[in-house]
Amino acid sequence: MDIFASLADGFAIALTMENLLLALLGCFLGTMMGAMPGLGPSNGVAILIPLAFTLGLGATPSLILLTSVYYGAMYGGRISSILLNIPGDEPAMMTCLDGYPMAKNGRAGEALSLSGIASFVGAFLATWGLIFLAPQLVKIALLFGPAEYFALFTLAFATLGGVASSNQAKTAFAAAIGIGLATVGVDTQTGVPRFTFGEVHLYDGIDFLVAIVGLFALSEVFIFLENRHGEASTGGHKVSVGRLLPSLSVLKQCTPTMLRTSFLGFIAGVLPGAGASLGSFISYTMEKRLVDKKNTFGTGDPRGVAAPEAGNNAAAGGALVPMLALGVPGSGTTAVLLAVLLALNITPGPLLFTQQPDVVWGLIAALFIANFMLLAMNIPMIGLFTRVLLIPPRILMPIVAMVSFVGIYGISGSSFDLLVMIGFGVMGWILRKLDVPLVPIILGTLLGNAMENNLRRAITIDNGNWWTLVDSPLAIILWSLAIIGFLLPIVFGKVVKRRMRMAKDREGAVVD
Amino acid sequence: MSDRVFGLVGLVIAIGYAWAALSIEESFLSDAVGPKAFPLIIAAVVGLSSVVIIIKPDAAPQWPSFGRFAEVGFAILVLILYALLLPELGFVIATALAATYLTWRLGTAPIASIVSGSLTSLGIYVVFHQVLGLSLAKGVFGF
Numbered sequence A: 001m002d003i004f005a006s007l008a009d010g011f012a013i014a015l016t017m018e019n020l021l022l023a024l025l026g027c028f029l030g031t032m033m034g035a036m037p038g039l040g041p042s043n044g045v046a047i048l049i050p051l052a053f054t055l056g057l058g059a060t061p062s063l064i065l066l067t068s069v070y071y072g073a074m075y076g077g078r079i080s081s082i083l084l085n086i087p088g089d090e091p092a093m094m095t096c097l098d099g100y101p102m103a104k105n106g107r108a109g110e111a112l113s114l115s116g117i118a119s120f121v122g123a124f125l126a127t128w129g130l131i132f133l134a135p136q137l138v139k140i141a142l143l144f145g146p147a148e149y150f151a152l153f154t155l156a157f158a159t160l161g162g163v164a165s166s167n168q169a170k171t172a173f174a175a176a177i178g179i180g181l182a183t184v185g186v187d188t189q190t191g192v193p194r195f196t197f198g199e200v201h202l203y204d205g206i207d208f209l210v211a212i213v214g215l216f217a218l219s220e221v222f223i224f225l226e227n228r229h230g231e232a233s234t235g236g237h238k239v240s241v242g243r244l245l246p247s248l249s250v251l252k253q254c255t256p257t258m259l260r261t262s263f264l265g266f267i268a269g270v271l272p273g274a275g276a277s278l279g280s281f282i283s284y285t286m287e288k289r290l291v292d293k294k295n296t297f298g299t300g301d302p303r304g305v306a307a308p309e310a311g312n313n314a315a316a317g318g319a320l321v322p323m324l325a326l327g328v329p330g331s332g333t334t335a336v337l338l339a340v341l342l343a344l345n346i347t348p349g350p351l352l353f354t355q356q357p358d359v360v361w362g363l364i365a366a367l368f369i370a371n372f373m374l375l376a377m378n379i380p381m382i383g384l385f386t387r388v389l390l391i392p393p394r395i396l397m398p399i400v401a402m403v404s405f406v407g408i409y410g411i412s413g414s415s416f417d418l419l420v421m422i423g424f425g426v427m428g429w430i431l432r433k434l435d436v437p438l439v440p441i442i443l444g445t446l447l448g449n450a451m452e453n454n455l456r457r458a459i460t461i462d463n464g465n466w467w468t469l470v471d472s473p474l475a476i477i478l479w480s481l482a483i484i485g486f487l488l489p490i491v492f493g494k495v496v497k498r499r500m501r502m503a504k505d506r507e508g509a510v511v512d
Numbered sequence B: 001m002s003d004r005v006f007g008l009v010g011l012v013i014a015i016g017y018a019w020a021a022l023s024i025e026e027s028f029l030s031d032a033v034g035p036k037a038f039p040l041i042i043a044a045v046v047g048l049s050s051v052v053i054i055i056k057p058d059a060a061p062q063w064p065s066f067g068r069f070a071e072v073g074f075a076i077l078v079l080i081l082y083a084l085l086l087p088e089l090g091f092v093i094a095t096a097l098a099a100t101y102l103t104w105r106l107g108t109a110p111i112a113s114i115v116s117g118s119l120t121s122l123g124i125y126v127v128f129h130q131v132l133g134l135s136l137a138k139g140v141f142g143f
Helices: A002-014 A017-035 A041-054 A059-084 A090-104 A108-141 A146-160 A168-182 A208-227 A248-270 A275-291 A302-318 A320-326 A332-343 A350-355 A357-388 A393-412 A415-433 A439-461 A466-470 A473-511 B002-022 B037-055 B066-089 B091-105 B110-131
Strands: none
Touching: A002 A017, A002 A059, A002 A108, A002 A357, A017 A041, A017 A059, A017 A357, A041 A059, A041 A208, A041 A332, A041 A393, A059 A090, A059 A108, A059 A302, A059 A332, A059 A357, A090 A108, A090 A275, A090 A302, A108 A248, A108 A302, A108 A320, A108 A350, A108 A357, A146 A168, A146 A439, A146 A466, A146 A473, A168 A439, A168 A473, A168 B002, A168 B037, A208 A332, A208 A393, A208 A415, A208 A439, A208 B066, A208 B091, A248 A275, A248 A302, A248 A320, A275 A302, A302 A320, A320 A332, A320 A350, A320 A357, A332 A439, A350 A357, A393 A415, A393 B066, A393 B091, A393 B110, A415 B066, A439 A466, A439 B037, A466 A473, B002 B037, B066 B091, B091 B110
C-alpha cells in the first residue's frame, strides 16, 4: 500500500543514529520539563524552539527533537497530577481524580506506569489515525481556494476557545491582538511599512518566537514571583512510589477502557474547538458511566487513570490532523508545534504532503519513535523523574528565565528582541491575571499574515468583489461552522466548565 | 472593575491601531484590497470585543498586594537592565547577577542565591556555549 511505503520512507529518514539520540534527548528533557511544576508542554517546546533553531539543526532532526520534547512533556505532566494532585496543565486535571487517590493508597508507581501505558496506547492509536485520516483531509483541502482558506482561518479562531470557553469576548480580543501583532512590519504585497513607528527593528515584523517565549515562559516567572511558590507547596515532597508495574489483571481490566477512550479522544482532537482537555473529560465521564458499576471511580480506580490519559494523548495526536493537513491547528498545544514548523520554514497544509512528503512522514515516524522511547524510558526511570519534583521552583524559575533569554538572544543577537520579549512577558502576566487566553494571541501572530494574504488574494482574483468570500458552498459551510462554533460556547460554555469543576470537586470530596 | 479598565484600554488600543492603519502610506502599486483594509477589520474586532468586555465584565481577579506588585515591578526592571547590559558585561557576569537576583527574590537565602545564580550562569555557559557551540553575548571581558 501507498501509505505503508511512505511510512517506511519516513522511518528510513528518522532512523539515523543522530536522530535517535536527539529523540532520546528530547524525550528525557521533555519528561523532566513536564514533571517540573509550572512548565507544561507549551512552555517546554517554546523555550527549546529558538535553541534548536540557533543550533543549526536541519528540518527533520529539529522536528524529531521538538516533537519528542512535546510528547515527553505530555507524559511528564501526569507525574505531578498523580503524586501531588497538582495538574501540570488542563488536560491532566482529570488524571488527578483517580491518580492521586491511587498514590495515597500506596500505588503511586502502579498509577504512574499505568498512565504511561495508557498514554502510549492513546498516542500510538492516534498516530495511526493521523496516518489514515490526514491524506483524506488533504484531498478535501486541495479544493480550497483563497476564499475558503480565509473562512477556514476564521473558523480556527472562532472555535479556538473551545466548548469550555467561558468568555468568548476575551478569546476574540486575544485572537485579534495576535493577528494585529502579525501585521507589524513591511506589507508583503505592496512593500509599505506598517505599524513600525519608524523603528528599523520592526520592519521584519515581530518574531513569533519572541512572542511565544515571552508570553509563556517569562510570564510564568512573574506569576511565581508574585505568589512566591518557593516557600509554600511544591518542592521538598518526599513520595514513596511503591511497586512499579501494574499486575496483568489490572492491565486486562484497563485494556477495553484504553481502546474506547483512545478512539473518543482522537475524534475530540480532530474536531475544531474540542482539544485535549475535552478529550480527557469526555473519556473519563464516558468510562465512568460504562464500567463504574461499583462506584469505585474517584477512589483510586486504575481505569479512572487509564481513561483520561489515553483520551488526552489520543486527542493530542488527533489535533495534529488539521494542523498538518490544513495548516490550521485546532488547539493550543498544536499551535506551538505549528510555530516549530514555521520556524523551520515549513508551511503545513495540503501542499506539504505532496511537495515535502519526507518531512511529513519523517515527522510521523518521529512520533512513533518518541512513543516507544517514552514507554521504554518511563517505566524504569520513574523514580528519577519523580525526584525532579524535589527541585524547588526558586532555583528552577531563574534557570527557565535565563535559558529563555539565551534562546532569543541566539536568534538575532540584539538586545531589542530581549526587550520585546520582556514586554510580552509582562503582557502575558497581566492577561493571565485577567483570564484572557494566551493561545489565541500566539495563533494570531502565527497565522495573521497567511490569513491576510488569503483574503487579499481572494478579493484581487475577483476584481475587488468582497462577496467572493461567501461565493462557494464550501466557504458558506465553513462560515456557518465558524459562527456556530463561536456562539455555542456562549450558550453552553458555562455549563460544561461547571460540570468539569463539579466532577473534580465531587470526586475530591470523597478522597479528603 | 478590572475588566472594565481592561476593556477601556482595549478600546484605546483599537482606536490607536485603526488610526495607525489609516495613516499607512499607500504605495502606487497596490492590490485591490490594499494594506489598510485587513488591519481595520482587526481593529473593529478588538474594539467590539472590548465593548463587550466593558458591558459584561467577569469577576475581578485577585490582584496582588502593593508589595508583591513592587516585587514583580523590580523583577521586570532587573530583566530590562539585564537585556541592556548583556552586550557590555558579557553573558556570564550579567546572567549570574540576574539569576542571583531572581533566586533571592523567590525566597532563597542571600549567600545561597549567589552560589545558585553563579552556578546557573556557568552551567548554561558550559552547556550552551562550550558543548553546543551557541554564540552568547561576549561583552568587554570576552565571556
